[in-house]
Amino acid sequence: MNLRSSWVAETGQTREDTRLNQVGATTMINPVQVRSGILPGSYDGMYRLAGFWTTGATAMAATVSEGRAVIQGDISQGVYPVSLPASVQVTFAPGDAQYGRIDLIVLKIYDNLYDSSNRNEAKVEIIQGVAGPTPVAPATPPRSLPLYEVTVPAGASAGNGGIPWNTALKDLRTAVVSVGGILPVEGPVLRGAYPGQYQDTADGQIQRWDGGKWVSYPAAVGGIIPASASTLPASYTGQYRATASGPLQRWNGSAWAPAYPGPYFNDSLDGGYTISTTYVNTLVDRAENPLSVTFVAPESRQAILTFGSKIELALNSGTTGIASTAYMCVRITQGTAVHRELDDELAACASKSADPTDAVSASTTQRIHSLTPGATYTVTAYYRSSNANVRAWFDNSFIQVTPQY
Structure with missing residues (x-):
């Protein structure tokens, strides 16, 4: 026929x-x-x-x-x-x-x-x-x-x-569909005829014509680019993509960066002491001074802060019967501006009544708020002893900041 x-x-x-x-x-x-x-x-x-x-x-x-x-x-x-x-x-x-x-x-x-x-x-x-x-x-x-x-x-x-x-x-066969239909691509990839036209590529990606090029479906509608198509270029700031290792990434306008950065963490396993009764960020006998961590504030303007240390109080030679307390606190700064100042009420601490005590681990978890989204902050550890005749020892110190999204 x-x-x-x-x-x-x-x-x-x-x-x-x-x-x-x-x-x-x-x-x-x-x-x-x-x-x-x-x-x-x-x-x-x-x-x-x-x-x-x-x-x-x-x-x-x-x-x-x-x-x-x-x-x-x-x-x-x-x-x-x-x-x-x-x-x-x-x-x-x-x-x-x-x-x-x-x-x-x-x-x-x-x-x-x-x-x-x-x-x-x-x-x-x-x-x-x-x-x-x-x-x-x-x-x-x-x-x-x-x-x-x-x-x-x-x-x-x-x-x-x-x-x-x-x-x-x-x-050489090519497909056609009705106006507004999603075109299954077989053969050559042709230019689109109007913004908003869709096609289904040979490797299974839905694409939208944006007036000048075919843009993969996740980019066009704000979805997440799958890890299988992670080589596709970004189309706009704020676009997300999955990675083969799992964590999401976000296009910041010039590079792919972690979509949900953090937690930010730093620690020191080196011990040191102070007899200063005012806060200092340098400990005697510790090589790693000061202990600090930087983080980028999330859009929520909030983060969870945790810090602590193994603390031991030791009397100076020839001294007895002195009650004392060791404090570890942090100062939070943005550039030269102080976002949160040192305060004993916010410190992790350990005390002894009159005689030396065994080492104890002390830590505290707090909420940081009123941050500026996208700004970089620095959290620095400070230490003090309540009595100049008592050495406040700090070992295994750490700081962790977990942004809230």
Whole structure:
């Protein structure tokens, strides 16, 4: 059965022809013209594009399966809907004696109004290429939709092995859908026709045309770019992406950074002491002075602060019976400005009554508030003893800041 078409024949178009070709598939390429292509779909739903699937039938013939398509003419000619209700065979000419060639299988519209062919019909045809040492496919004729390139080896014939179908076919088919539909990409990726147009790429990514380029779906709607597509460029500040290791990242305008930074942590396993009764950030015998950590304030303007140390109180030589307390506190600054000052009420501390005590671990957890989002703060540890005759020892000291999101 021949390829069926509508609005080509001057007479004889049947109601069946018209019904078969109500395709409604017009993927725009400009305000007037649409993309030529094949309607997607398959019998079992497993494939994007089953229409006009082509396989080898005999040594020199191929079977083109059924399908529906639209073929765009020149800008003033309109679009031709076609359908093939049953598969058809096409037969190739024998190969050149010396060189191979590349032929083209096409859906071709003959319209005498434009081509003076004295024909008004649609056909599945072979456009034969030119044999040569480096053959190329022939040009696609006007009002035609290319389906496959077929490589015909030198000397190929029915009695000489024919065409090696497993390697000879190059699929050129492209899909079309109705206006507003999501286009399954098969073949070349073409420019979009309007902002807001969508397509489904061969690797399963939904993309949106933003007026100048195809943007992956997560970027277009504010979703999270999956780790499988993490090489995609960012589209706007504040965009998120997943990473293979798990943590989310956020585009800050120039680089991908952790979406939820922290917790921020620093510690020292080196012990040291002070006899100062006012707060100092340097301990005697400790090499790591001062102990501090910096953090970036989150949008919530809040963070959880935890700090502490193993504390021991030791009397100076020759001194007895002195009660004392050791304090560890932190000062929070933003640049040169103090955000929170030292205060015994906010300190982690340990006390002894009169005699030396064993070491104890002391820590405290507090909420930091009224931060400036995006600003960098520094938390620095300070220490003091309540009595200058008592050494306040601090070991295994730490500071941790956990931003609240």
